Amino acid sequence: MSHVPRAVVLKAVWEANCGHWVYVDDNGKEWVRLGSLPVAESVRWANSKEFVANLLHYGIIRTNLREARKHTKG
Numbered sequence: 001m002s003h004v005p006r007a008v009v010l011k012a013v014w015e016a017n018c019g020h021w022v023y024v025d026d027n028g029k030e031w032v033r034l035g036s037l038p039v040a041e042s043v044r045w046a047n048s049k050e051f052v053a054n055l056l057h058y059g060i061i062r063t064n065l066r067e068a069r070k071h072t073k074g
């Protein structure tokens with residue numbers, strides 16, 4: 001996502017109600033930790049809820065980023 005401005009990424013994360021993914025380092029700079037998705041072979045019933053939730057959040061953020069990018073291009 002390096003081609004998307006930092007402010008756009010952060011806004012997309014906040015709009016997706018995923019502010020818990022944002023952390024601030026010792027210098028006051030905000031970073032986004034999207035987490036990770038287990039590979040399909042490791043998904044089991046016990047972790048399927050977490051996998052689906054992460055996948056949906058990822059999709060929401062990607063959609064928000066695409067929409068935001070359209071608006072920043074003019």
